[in-house]
Amino acid sequence: MIWLANVKIPIGPQHPALKEPENFTITLDGEKVVDADIRIGYTHRGIEKLIETRNYIQNLYLIERICGICSFTHTQNYVQNVETILNIQIPRRAEYIRTLFLELERLHSHLLWMGVAGHEIGFDTLFMYTWQDRELVQDILEFISGNRVNYAMNTIGGVRRDISEDQKKKILETMIYLEKRAAYYKEVAVNEKTILARCQGVGILKPEIALKLSAVGPTARASGVDVDIRRDDPHAAYADTPFQVITTDTCDVFGRFVVRVLELFESINIIRHLMNNLPTGEIKAKAPRKVPEGEAISHTEAPRGEDIHYLRSNGTDKPERYKVRTPTMANLLSISEMLKGTYLADVPIIVAGIDPCMGCMDRVLVLKEGKENQPGYLLDWEHLRRYGIQWYAEKGGRIQ
Template sequence: MNIEQTLKDAEQLLAPWCKETFHPEVNRLDVAIQVDDLRAAVGALLAARWGYLSAVTGTDLGIEVGQLEALYHFCNGPAITSLRIHLPRESDACLPSIADIIPSASFFERELQEMLGFAFSGSKVSERLFLPDDWPEKVYPLRADFSIEQAAPVAGRRADELPEQGVVGGNTFVIPIGPQHPALKEPGHFEFTVDGEIVTAAKMRLGYAHRGIEKAAESRNWIQNLYLFERICGICSHTHAMAYSLGVEKLAQVEAPPRAQAIRELIAGLERVHSHLLWLGVAAHEAGFDTLFMYSWRDRETVMNLLEQITGNRVNYSANVLGGVKCDIGAEQAKAVKEGLTYLETRIRHYLEVVTTDAMFLNRTRGIGTISRDEAEKFGLLGPTARASGLSRDVRLEAPYGAYHHFPVSLVMETNGDLEARCVVRLKELLVSCFTMRTIVDNLPEGPLTTRMPRKIPAGETVSRIEAPRGELFYYIKSKGGENPARVHIRTPSLCNWVSVLEKAVGHQLADVPMLIAGMDPCFSCNDRVVTVNRPSTNETWSWKQLREYGIEFYKR
């Protein structure tokens, strides 16, 4: 793809509404527009099929500047066009909602509304998505002047005061699932309205894994944040650390050595096998196929043992450092990796045969939750969920990064778009990953593992996109030229894929809902990055020491 021409096409499309243009990076175009022109500009990009809305980043530019900034990032292969809008910080000015034309924007808008205080006209949703009901009004965790003292809970609608669930009328019921539920491996709250056994409406609530990571990043230096972001998700910790490292290295104009890039890709491949085998076990368990669950998790131990042998850790691998990696692949590790891959390839082929032939499993997956290619594009789906519907969306191929230029992967797609297709895509993807990892081990470049990085990262901003096991992971990183980042915004693939679950649940039986949720491989920890304070009394003030002792760690700016 000719990036320069692609960005020129976007600039021509947006010319009627453009106030000013910027090129923060060679593959990026920033177009400053007025608030009232947002829907028209978005409509022009959609009509021309220029990419998809990948993320919306909000930033508080500070009390001195007195403005909030919203960036609507559209991605088209390696090219990124961002619509940049400024709003007065202390006014009632608001953005027009685009959720009616891009469904996934609903989650982005609600995040900006709750975290930064943006308002959206035309939005049909008023309930909170991330913050608890007793969070005080007009207190926004990601504002520059936010302090913990502002977050004291207020008297009002608490969890134990919510309306009683049950009969709505006739055969219509509201069925709550979660936040603590045997079918959920992480906390999330769903409400499904059912008429008999058929789901007629669905809504969800996130925010139960409160850690405040984006806010915490602003008070930590660049190296400390590497280990902070690695703990966003235990299943794809290397993916987060890799996305962050690549972004910071771009800002510093430093490139990790080829050997380090290859090792990063190798560990990312092992992590993908780990993630997909874990998902296969969860999906099998939801379908009542516990034999498949136990065997797939047994084989997952093979991957975790390999990761431990290479990095010393089984979950948060800490393989990355800014400027490279800290672990090498010697002859012993290479031999173990190839032996492990040989075993895993045999097991993966067996699982592929099972999920496509077992009658019981097919009853729970074939023709269930079918998403057409057009629907996948409309919902903004990412990763295996999108590729199972015939939508070619894989950052490793569309915008190769790191060692993927030298060790590419093959695209895996299905067209049926149902739960069976999502199983098949993930398992075939594992076979592709095994082949690529074997190629890396046999052709590992010689050279050092690290290169020097400055303590202070030059002022600027960058977008780092990589393909996580669940789909595109998006990092927006901004530096003011110091030892700490000014802003880091993370959009994980689960936040985009949730829309399809809520849309496709309607019309299905309630018994299909657990499989629909599991089918997109959700990660709640990736979504939940807000700050909350739990106190036994709204009138009691706790010290920082007491809060830490209570088990919740907060970070001052």
């Protein structure tokens, strides 16, 4: 079996096991993963540069489109940044509605993740069930905001739509049903053998390594790292909302499953609290179009973890620099640690275990030019052609 030692196989960018294109080079010894290398940059979209060319109102809708799942948390960060520089006070009711959206988003994101995880372990029944329940959350979002995915709800100075009494009633009604379903998933997750066999002891991430690689969100919390931006640095209306931070110490994919299922209950309780204590009053404060010179940084707890945005303004109606660090960017390095020592068949569920969103995360990859026959050496077309012909000739696989 010597010839099987340390075989390198590329997974991605296009691969049936991956939901989004990203390249993982996996070194295998037999069926065991020895090393994993991640190469990013395939789905880079240049949003940060595009932001600099648009005014602050137009950017609301561009930033919303960084992510399709956690779109509200990105706009939340953006408006927090702009409001910090403008120094305007947001009405309490608007803060509560924003928190409601953040939590509804967490609900549907976690339900979506459970479906994807179920699909990756070949348990499509779970996928169908969770996505059916997720549809209820999306119906609420559509009912309140008018859109299912990119809600266009946040604006500088507050929110764009108010919540009426019958909307409030519908939200509370749906929460009763979703709580029942969440209780069912909780029971299923710890008892269903299909989940236990595929998730327990898979993708181990020790707490000290999680801290060292700066893992965030449910990935870190499943490794016993007690970190949650909602509690540590409360934004929106989290300061006067009671909730618990869920952590487990199993450090594996199963732990990530349990953390997300238990967070469903927390989200449902937060939504109930917000709806029962919704303050009356205005939903929007007046905001000027031009933003004075200054810089601001803001972070929120996205469904996947800590999301950081940075804004520098120069006194015009367009930002000078905008920087986004999405939670997947922070969690991505820990994948390569989790993969070591596992089986090839577990790669999809481990990659899916951090709830990756490659489109949000991707960054430009800058190559340093190296010398010939060394890593980083850039070939021109003519050189590449000659290299290709030579390579095939040595293999004997191509007729000259």
